[in-house]
Amino acid sequence: AxxxxxxxxxxSVVEKEDVTLDCVYETRDTTYYLFWYKQPPSGELVFxxxxxxxxxxxxxxxxxxxxxxxxxxxxxxxxxxxQVVDSAVYFCALSEGYGSGNTGKLIFGxxxxxxxxx
Amino acid sequence: xxxxxxxxxxxxxxxxxxxxxxxxxISGHATLYWYQxxxxxxxxxLIQFQNNGVVDDSQxxxxxxxxxxxxxxxxxxxxQPAKLEDSAVYLxxxxxxxxxxKNIQYFGAGxxxxxx
Numbered sequence: 001a002x003x004x005x006x007x008x009x010x011x012s013v014v015e016k017e018d019v020t021l022d023c024v025y026e027t028r029d030t031t032y033y034l035f036w037y038k039q040p041p042s043g044e045l046v047f048x049x050x051x052x053x054x055x056x057x058x059x060x061x062x063x064x065x066x067x068x069x070x071x072x073x074x075x076x077x078x079x080x081x082x083q084v085v086d087s088a089v090y091f092c093a094l095s096e097g098y099g100s101g102n103t104g105k106l107i108f109g110x111x112x113x114x115x116x117x118x
Numbered sequence: 119x120x121x122x123x124x125x126x127x128x129x130x131x132x133x134x135x136x137x138x139x140x141x142x143x144i145s146g147h148a149t150l151y152w153y154q155x156x157x158x159x160x161x162x163x164l165i166q167f168q169n170n171g172v173v174d175d176s177q178x179x180x181x182x183x184x185x186x187x188x189x190x191x192x193x194x195x196x197x198q199p200a201k202l203e204d205s206a207v208y209l210x211x212x213x214x215x216x217x218x219x220k221n222i223q224y225f226g227a228g229x230x231x232x233x234x
Contacts, residue, residue, distance in 0.1 A: 004160075005205075013131075033221060035222075037225075042227060043207065043227045043228045043230075044121075044209075044225045044226055044227040044228065045161070045209070045211075045223075045225040046224070046225075047224065050222055091160050091161075093160075095221055102168065102220070102221055103166070103173060103174060103221075104149055104151070104213055104215070104220065104221040104223065105163055105166060105174060106161075106163065106223065108160030108161050108162070109160050110158070110159055110160050110200055111158075111160050112158070
């Protein structure tokens with residue numbers, strides 16, 4: 001069965017601190033995609049990143065970085081030098097299958113609420 | 119480029135009443151999704167359309183929920199009759215449905231439904 005677990009319900013940090021959001025997934029498929037979305041108070045989910053199961057390279061985009069480890073079924077997200085504008089709910093999601101075998105259906109975790117204090 | 123549009127933003131109804139939500143996806147996006155997000159939880163897929171055909175409605179409570187996308191563009195989601203447990207945010211998302219970015223979904227701001 002497919003499942004995404006974000007064990008951290010809420011995290012509070014002070015501005016400029018680094019913070020890592022954990023994501024652990026379960027799937028029987030050997031091919032899949034992993035995603036991170038940000039949900040600010042306005043409500044809409046904002047796409048941050050997509051990784052496929054073939055590519056375990058870590059990725060960095062500005063202050064954001066992602067660590068994908070198939071051996072531990074984890075896809076963790078780190079924000080370096082956090083800012084108040086990073087305050088939001090962050091969701092990790094799984095989509096099974098690859099290429100034409102992927103329907104696009106997303107299985108979301110429960111989300112982690114990040115509060116960055118000035 | 120215009121994003122996914124949803125209306126209304128908020129709706130308050132009493133139980134056993136009916137309600138409808140509207141979604142207009144990003145232009146050119148073939149795939150449209152409706153999700154239900156209960157407070158404190160991640161979104162859960164209710165129904166997925168590819169153009170005007172249903173791809174997945176396995177988690178749609180069909181005794182009370184219905185959805186259509188008649189012309190393969192905008193879509194409506196209806197609840198009739200509503201129950202207290204339907205209180206949630208209803209999110210619409212769309213994606214190209216093909217190509218390298220086929221499954222990257224873009225979300226609207228959602229409709230917050232309160233059932234009293």
